[in-house]
Amino acid sequence: HTTGKQLVITSTDMKDEPWTILTHKKPQKGWMAYNPKTMRPPPIAAATAHMKLISWNVNGLRALLKLESFSAMQLAQRENFDVLCLQETKLQEKDVDAIRLSLLEGFDNSYWTCSVSKLGYSGTAIISRIKPHSVRYGLGLSDHDSEGRLVTVEFDNFYLLCGYVPNSGDGLKRLSYRITQWDPSLSNYMKDLERLKPVILTGDLNCAHQEIDIWNPAGNKRSAGFTDEERHSFQTNFLDKGFVDTFREQHPDTVGYTYWGYRHGGRKTNKGWRLDYFLASESIADQVYDSYILPDVAGSDHSPIGLILKL
Amino acid sequence: HTTGKQLVITSTDMKDEPWTILTHKKPQKGWMAYNPKTMRPPPIAAATAHMKLISWNVNGLRALLKLESFSAMQLAQRENFDVLCLQETKLQEKDVDAIRLSLLEGFDNSYWTCSVSKLGYSGTAIISRIKPHSVRYGLGLSDHDSEGRLVTVEFDNFYLLCGYVPNSGDGLKRLSYRITQWDPSLSNYMKDLERLKPVILTGDLNCAHQEIDIWNPAGNKRSAGFTDEERHSFQTNFLDKGFVDTFREQHPDTVGYTYWGYRHGGRKTNKGWRLDYFLASESIADQVYDSYILPDVAGSDHSPIGLILKL
DNA sequence: CTTTGCAAG
């Protein structure tokens, strides 16, 4: 049966669990069975070589690790990822080594950027099971690299960028910097890299692209993250340049949020926004097995998102 | 039997509870039976007209009221006081009314001072069952009244001052202000009032007077609160002017602390200081039934202190 | 070690 735009079929002829057709890939690719409890896609065949990437705005890594309810090792075991990308770690450079050591066994390769201009602000990281060929911190433009917003690693088949796009802020006081400086600089950097290898950008891009990506579009037209200016910048700097919004490509009609503000208890009422993305070069987008959201993982005002890539 | 300087006798011929002679008044006044669990003095005879005053540095009143373990009403019922004096409320003027309303039924008279120079800093209050004849906020010297450190109320038989003496601070950077400005100004103000009625000053006077009043005298000779300068100022400005340290008068040899720093888990190990006092004009000091400490009341780095005054 | 206010999201 269908509920609004979502097809909901309880299937009983799948193996262990009552998989439910809850979401779908774009029409020509057919429907996809999701576990309705966890909203995870069905497991990819073990014989298919693949990589599993998770990205998460953790809103303060130290606070997250302090939570009784959260264990990084449990998350790693349950999700069985190869690479974990973090945003808003809010770490200072001096705290990174202690955190790195305590974090995840088996993930010996981790690359951290911290804000040096405002301590305890922003901060991104890529934590990987596989050792990358190269690493770059920031855009390589000192004007935009003091806030620890970007880290890039190079794998065999693609560049992976973990980014935290500047929030336009209360009163939209940073909107202009965001759309005239940051977004174009990041876009140019991605296009430069793309001449060498496909590029995947993940992270908190601080923009809900379309009305489907936010719970109350009408009421948020002048809210940071849903202004016309930011949505237009997202379109022209990233999508029009050939980077594919993999979640939307896989699930054209699915309402899927990745952020729920603390301020109005939004997670309970699902008053959310989709701010976190995996954008992929067209040349690698057809290797996406699925792009999905992990809405049951708590501990931050964002949920993690996942990407499974066939190699 | 005696343990060090303290006489400890378990008495079985007192009424309900196994009162223990744990402390004593000064020799000519004889020993006093204390409840060894609570360290409270024996109840005063109901036929004796008296007033019970409690003073407490609460180290942030809003945090205290948030604690599950603490209820202001319970404290009021258990201790059955007439007047409660608070220091370090850390309230802002704008928050006082909400707190006042929520605080204590039956205590309709409350008088609050807040720091206007540093928000959320210092702050004192007197909360009373009895309506006082007059109230004064501060010393009446605008140079020293911006930090909400003093409130005075006038009762029938005495003036009650609730004060929070400036901490000399890390590096003793405020020691000079404290001993050359604040202490003499407060002392002069008390002597002025005393021409009209006896004076009782209570609060966090931020000075451990003698070696008996601090757990590690040798190691704290240059620590704020135990410098020779502060101890000398305490002696000359208050004791030598005829104000009696009522706890020490009642209990000449008792080690009794009222403050244990959070920094070294001092409360568990009793690494404490006696910083909180009831000082009383000589003319009213003989009406003191007892001056005592309430070491079992948690919720702050200070414990409350009590004074029972015969009228 | 803990409180407060503040900036930021």
Place this chain on the structure above:
DNA sequence: CTTGTAAAG
């Protein structure tokens, strides 16, 4: 509402 800072004790 929650994170992080800083000043203060």
